[in-house]
Amino acid sequence: xxxxxxxxxxxxxxxxxxxxxxxxxxxxxxxxxxxxxxxxxxxxxxxxxxxxxxxxxxxxxxxxxxxxxxxxxxxxxxxxxxxxxxxxxxxxxxxxxxxxxxxxxxxxxxxxxxxxxxxxxxxxxxxxxx
Numbered sequence: 001x002x003x004x005x006x007x008x009x010x011x012x013x014x015x016x017x018x019x020x021x022x023x024x025x026x027x028x029x030x031x032x033x034x035x036x037x038x039x040x041x042x043x044x045x046x047x048x049x050x051x052x053x054x055x056x057x058x059x060x061x062x063x064x065x066x067x068x069x070x071x072x073x074x075x076x077x078x079x080x081x082x083x084x085x086x087x088x089x090x091x092x093x094x095x096x097x098x099x100x101x102x103x104x105x106x107x108x109x110x111x112x113x114x115x116x117x118x119x120x121x122x123x124x125x126x127x128x129x130x
Contacts, residue, residue, distance in 0.1 A: 014045035017052045028058035 021029070021037045029037060037056045040048035 010046050010049075013049045014041055017041050017049040020057065021052060024058050029056055030058065031055050 018038065018041050021034065021041060024034070026034050032040070037048075037052055041052055042048070
C-alpha cells in the first residue's frame with residue numbers, strides 16, 4: 001500500500017492540474033498556449049503538474065468588493081411600478097375599499113360612544129364621611 005502512495009499522489013495532482021488547465025480561459029493562461037499545458041500535464045504528469053502550478057496557472061485577480069449603486073434600494077428606478085397594470089388597479093381598488101370600511105366603522109363607533117355619553121347621567125358625588 002505504501003508503495004502505491006507516490007503514484008496516487010502524482011495521479012491526483014495531475015488530474016487536479018489537468019482539470020484546472022482545461023477549465024481556465026485561453027487568454028488567462030500564462031507562458032504557453034493552453035493546449036501545450038494540457039499536453040505537458042498528460043505526457044509528464046509530475047513535472048507538467050508542478051510547472052503548471054508555478055508558471056501556467058492564471059493569476060487570480062484581487063477580489064473586488066461590492067459597491068452599492070448610486071441610489072438606495074428603496075429609490076431604485078422602477079421598483080414601485082407594477083408589473084401588470086391590471087393588478088395595480090385591482091390592488092388600489094381593494095385598498096380604497098378597505099380604507100372606506102375603516103372610516104365607516106370609526107364613524108359608527110364615534111357616534112355610538114357620543115350617544116352613550118349623552119345618555120349616561122352625570123356621576124353623582126359620593127357621600128364623603130357622613
